[in-house]
Amino acid sequence: MSHVWPSPSQVCSALALVLGLAALWRWLRARGSPELRMRRVGTVSGLFLYPLKSCRGLSVDRAEVTELGLRSGALSDRCWTVMKEDGEMLSAKEEPRLVLISVTCEDGYIMLNAPEMKTLKIPLELPRTNAVRNCRRLGAEGEGRDCGEEAAQWITTFLNTRPYRLAHYEPNMMTRKSRDVLPEFETTDEVAYAEGSPILLISEASLDDLNSRLEEKVAITNFRPNIFVTGCAPYEEDSWSEIVIGNVQMKGRMVCPRCIFTTIDPNTGIMHKKEPMKTLLSYRKGTSTKQRSYKNLPPFGSLYGIEKTGVLAVGDPVYEII
Template sequence: MAGPAGLFPRAPQTGFAWLCALAAVGAAALGVAAWRRRRAGGELVRVGTVSELLIYPVKSCRGVSVQQAEVTRLGLRRGDLRDRCWTVIKQDGRMLSAKQEPRLVLVSVTCESGYLNLSAPGMNTLSIPVEVPRTNSICNCRRFGIHAEGRDCGDEAAQWITTFLNSEPYRLVHYEKDMKTRKPVGFLPLFQPTDEVAYAEDLNARLEEKIKITSFRPNVVVTGCAPYEEDTWVELLIGQVKLQGRMSCPRCIFTKVDPDTGIMDKKEPLKTLKSYRKCGPSEQHAFKNDPPFGWLYGVDKTGIIQVGDPVHKIIY
């Protein structure tokens, strides 16, 4: 939850929606307003079933598939696995993504017994404590001009990342509770000021070379719906979790990175997406030249969701 919550459909033959969970938070005022609307009457209409849940602990690295997850104000969580709560930064604090270093997608992540484990081709597994020593420095991190904080994970982690990417020096930092977060409204203006992030089918029928759903970094994958049906899902209920649709997800060159090879394609799938997925004139300022695909959601009410849960839209 791309960070907000992200939703995606699955498999063209059955229909699928991809909840691209990016930023997530529940504001009290928003919750009260939604509660009042429901008191006035609201119908639950089933639109699909949760078929997959994915958490991306380290921004731009491989995701972890889980059967159950907690939807928190900062996205999905399963034990020590927290969505996008670690990130790689440059020496000057700028956050790194696979747009600059495509091979980041080859880094696999697990959490066991209080340790974050990173593995990658040709590298020994790195294990660092989830709870970073408080004596480690706090870094000021930024992306799109929006600032956040993270505690440095140490020289061993920095050397491991730098060696694997074989590039300039990088550092790994960890977001901790109560640290300064990024507000997605700063770079995605259709979000609310209260939404936060720690660090953010039909298409295949049109492509000569098929792509995997992991190219789009979804958090919640939904089956049993038509392609792009999620464009009409304004408010959703999954178990006790309530999600408020913010905007379709603008797709950038990250989608051109092959998650299996770490190589960036020169054109697809963006070329095909741009040929038929368009935003409305009123949304042009938010999407610019990026085609919309999947949806981003804010979290109205937190809770537990799991694979197999029915997904309902709320109609008033």
């Protein structure tokens, strides 16, 4: 009788399955629970990352979730930033036209485009001779490598208000600690140039409910989530304390207090300063918090810390751990 031996790929697959089951058993044991109880609460309908802070987002079908947020190919969420010459990072709250800058990646270059501007090409691997600068936002400091004079001139010319520079976060640089900005986060939560949270999740039902109260509807791009979810009730995401999507586990830290950034038209770069903030304030109460700077701002969406990294995709079910 002849024997059919398993191929190397079959052996690897079996080994990966065994290791995965062992890891799950150890995780469950650490939780002190004989089984993981989960309830399906929705489905991922959109994934977005914003490579350059405050600029136009990218919609992707699949993304890696790292400790710092979403990553797709060579582009990571908010790992480039515009900053003032003193290192203070810039937000579209100060320069609304930032939302008109789009970012793509090709052949080892990040490419920036904006109305009436030539494409700016920046190598993903910046010269080590470029200075590493301190990057500061809301009192929390990180680091970034300066992208050079051509990038600084391009940004300065487009915004046309004052001199600015462009910086890039590289692995092993100092991150910004979420807790320095948002006390509800854990000491392990960190970001590169995001305001404070690595993940913002919003449901389609919440957006639909808001739009039912507005004369002029707004798009999800006004709110800049990383994960868009369908199949749940309006604002149900506020109550999800711990969720699993794909092989990613995230823990809800707090609802997201909204500011005048939401009033910037993502298609024109014009800040209207009224809607949708006026309507949100009329029916969404401010967050309960230790920090006065945002306690009266209306919540919309929820902020998450990363408990377990992995991969997720549009169409993945969203489970709440119960």
